[in-house]
Amino acid sequence: MHKAQKKWGQNFLHDASIIQAIIDAVPTIDSGLYLEIGPGKGALTNLLAERDAPLLAYEIDPALFRSLDAQFKNHDTVHLTQGDFLSRDVDADIEAIGASNAPVHVVANLPYYITTPIIRRCLALTHIQTLTIMVQDEVAKRLAAVPGTKDYGALTVLTQYYATIDYLFTVPPHVFNPAPKVNSAVIQLTIKEERLLDSSLEERFEAFIHQCFGQKRKTLVNNLLPYYDQAKPLLVAYFLENDLNPQSRAEALHLNHLIKIFQKFDSLEHA
Numbered sequence: 563m564h565k566a567q568k569k570w571g572q573n574f575l576h577d578a579s580i581i582q583a584i585i586d587a588v589p590t591i592d593s594g595l596y597l598e599i600g601p602g603k604g605a606l607t608n609l610l611a612e613r614d615a616p617l618l619a620y621e622i623d624p625a626l627f628r629s630l631d632a633q634f635k636n637h638d639t640v641h642l643t644q645g646d647f648l649s650r651d652v653d654a655d656i657e658a659i660g661a662s663n664a665p666v667h668v669v670a671n672l673p674y675y676i677t678t679p680i681i682r683r684c685l686a687l688t689h690i691q692t693l694t695i696m697v698q699d700e701v702a703k704r705l706a707a708v709p710g711t712k713d714y715g716a717l718t719v720l721t722q723y724y725a726t727i728d729y730l731f732t733v734p735p736h737v738f739n740p741a742p743k744v745n746s747a748v749i750q751l752t753i754k755e756e757r758l759l760d761s762s763l764e765e766r767f768e769a770f771i772h773q774c775f776g777q778k779r780k781t782l783v784n785n786l787l788p789y790y791d792q793a794k795p796l797l798v799a800y801f802l803e804n805d806l807n808p809q810s811r812a813e814a815l816h817l818n819h820l821i822k823i824f825q826k827f828d829s830l831e832h833a
């Protein structure tokens with residue numbers, strides 16, 4: 563009997579209806595690849611393997627990996643890898659199984675201790691298309707938040723820059739073994755076909771967004787003043803042009819406004 567390892571965020575799903583609801587939310591694909599992070603005891607993997615598409619799965623726990631390997635040894639479409647997902651060159655692994663150009667659909671009941679790094683890594687994959695993932699409910703609400711709410715922050719903006727986020731359903735602790743202390747939620751990220759910025763600007767945009775949300779209670783002008791001499795006149799002009807309150811905080815502003823404001827500052831700095 564496998565003892566759940568806390569250090570690897572092991573909370574196994576045992577409720578068949580929740581497992582089925584997650585799988586039902588995963589797009590069915592004609593050509594493409596499923597990528598699972600942390601298959602654990604195979605709750606989601608079993609159902610994904612029934613679909614006629616390649617599945618690439620990463621499990622860090624050697625003991626779980628061994629039993630998964632035995633369980634799926636006769637499934638040609640299932641490719642299991644033992645190790646830390648975050649330290650793998652996933653695009654290279656995809657190429658190695660002959661699926662280089664396949665659209666990638668991520669499915670995972672994520673280990674909560676590394677939720678954000680995993681999402682970021684997945685968003686950077688070359689052919690990523692959707693992520694259907696279980697995360698802590700609090701994180702789900704932050705990711706799917708709309709401007710003007712307390713959950714809206716840098717994480718929201720930086721994720722919504724890449725993807726549209728749908729909050730699918732809340733999941734109570736008792737469907738896991740062991741039960742976590744908090745509610746979870748299943749969300750779906752659908753990658754946007756067009757990015758609003760040139761990829762060469764994305765790193766600077768990310769740093770800018772962190773500056774914008776630096777101190778949540780401060781106005782946007784006050785958060786940006788330490789970095790840009792021109793913060794006040796530039797922002798006041800932008801707010802006036804767009805019928806926005808000059809005392810706005812970053813949390814009041816939609817992604818599109820934050821991008822336009824970034825472009826103004828960036829063109830000044832890198833003129």
Ligand code: SAM
Binds near residue numbers: 573621647648671
């Ligand atoms: N998918 C299974 C389920 O739904 O029952 C298990 C989910 S459990 C929340 C998270 C899984 O991720 C565990 O099996 C854990 O060992 C694995 N894991 C944790 N850190 C990992 C990492 N860095 N790379 C790959 N797998 C990891």
